[in-house]
Amino acid sequence: MKxxxxxxxxxxxVRAKLEIEGGAxxxxxLTGDFFMLPETHLEELExxxxxxPADPSxxxxxxxxxxxxRGTTMAGVSPADFAYVIVQALRA
Amino acid sequence: xxxxxxxxxxxxxxxxxMGVDEALAKGVGELxxxxxxxxxxxxxxxxxxxxxxxxxxxxxxxxxxxxxxxxNRRISGGGAVLNSATGEITYSIVMRENDPRISKDPVxxxxxxxxxxxxxxxxxxxxxxxxxxxxxxxAGKKISGNAQIRRYGAVLHHGTLLVDFDARQMFGVLKISxxxxxxxxxxxxxxxxxxxxxxxxxPIGFPEVRDALEAGYSKALDAELMRGELTPxxxxxxxxxRKRYASPEWIYRR
Numbered sequence: 333m334k335x336x337x338x339x340x341x342x343x344x345x346v347r348a349k350l351e352i353e354g355g356a357x358x359x360x361x362l363t364g365d366f367f368m369l370p371e372t373h374l375e376e377l378e379x380x381x382x383x384x385p386a387d388p389s390x391x392x393x394x395x396x397x398x399x400x401x402r403g404t405t406m407a408g409v410s411p412a413d414f415a416y417v418i419v420q421a422l423r424a
Numbered sequence: 425x426x427x428x429x430x431x432x433x434x435x436x437x438x439x440x441x442m443g444v445d446e447a448l449a450k451g452v453g454e455l456x457x458x459x460x461x462x463x464x465x466x467x468x469x470x471x472x473x474x475x476x477x478x479x480x481x482x483x484x485x486x487x488x489x490x491x492x493x494x495x496n497r498r499i500s501g502g503g504a505v506l507n508s509a510t511g512e513i514t515y516s517i518v519m520r521e522n523d524p525r526i527s528k529d530p531v532x533x534x535x536x537x538x539x540x541x542x543x544x545x546x547x548x549x550x551x552x553x554x555x556x557x558x559x560x561x562x563a564g565k566k567i568s569g570n571a572q573i574r575r576y577g578a579v580l581h582h583g584t585l586l587v588d589f590d591a592r593q594m595f596g597v598l599k600i601s602x603x604x605x606x607x608x609x610x611x612x613x614x615x616x617x618x619x620x621x622x623x624x625x626x627p628i629g630f631p632e633v634r635d636a637l638e639a640g641y642s643k644a645l646d647a648e649l650m651r652g653e654l655t656p657x658x659x660x661x662x663x664x665x666r667k668r669y670a671s672p673e674w675i676y677r678r
Contacts, residue, residue: 362476363476363477364477365474365476365501365502365503366501367502367557367558368476368501369573369574370574370575371476374476405530408557
């Protein structure tokens with residue numbers, strides 16, 4: 333299991349745990365003490381990323397596009413923070 | 425002056441407490457209940473995780489078992505807390521999401537709904553400040569943590585106010601640091617939080633804190649607090665939600 337943990341400056345803690353098989357994300361879990369409304373969007377993002385290529389620029393695009401399209405409200409963390417943590421976990 | 429239903433301090437276990445908060449959100453959101461303020465305590469003590477946290481990252485399960493504490497998960501985000509049976513009063517406030525007093529901006533709505541705690545501490549002679557995103561601090565040390573959700577058409581704001589503090593319990597059950605629990609670590613962590621009893625230097629009782637909270641929220645919300653009880657419909661929701669909160673599928677979902 334690859335992991336990465338990041339405390340957003342002035343914000344909250346975000347962790348990514350993931351597994352890669354055959355160049356694709358086979359498991360991903362994002363956890364932390366941030367706030368997101370609606371809460372269900374995090375699970376939807378995890379589902380969207382599962383099976384997608386373990387490629388940093390693809391992941392950054394997917395994460396940014398996902399939150400922009402859904403209009404998710406968050407506090408203590410940003411879409412870019414999620415992308416950063418996932419990409420760092422890939423490299424862990 | 426506005427009127428807000430007030431559910432006075434009651435003691436329940438973690439799963440009933442979370443069930444009541446969600447029942448209030450559903451009742452208020454469905455317009456079956458008026459805006460409501462609730463005070464409550466916990467028996468037994470429980471570690472309560474934020475919605476997005478994982479058990480393995482946050483909780484020392486062996487220590488939890490040795491203390492006979494419950495493990496619990498909120499529907500709201502934020503961080504893990506020890507809801508101590510003897511060290512805190514918790515509160516929830518529920519309003520309709522479209523209430524003109526509730527900002528769409530999360531930090532502004534935290535600020536507004538935390539003011540009752542700031543006022544209550546002022547009544548006790550303690551100068552406290554809201555610290556974005558969701559904390560209340562006294563001279564930089566945290567004394568209250570808060571979390572909100574918006575669901576069923578309602579805003580549910582709940583939080584905890586530290587009255588007393590057992591560092592060995594709190595840092596025994598919460599994984600604050602990967603370092604082995606040492607007296608030095610407890611000392612450092614203790615420096616980041618404070619309590620009403622410590623600040624006042626006297627063993628203030630829970631009734632006095634409760635009275636200050638009631639007066640503080642009445643002032644901050646500019647509302648008359650009308651003593652009330654859960655309606656039969658809300659009690660039905662509590663019974664339904666309690667089962668989910670007590671289930672391993674919910675608690676260990678992350």
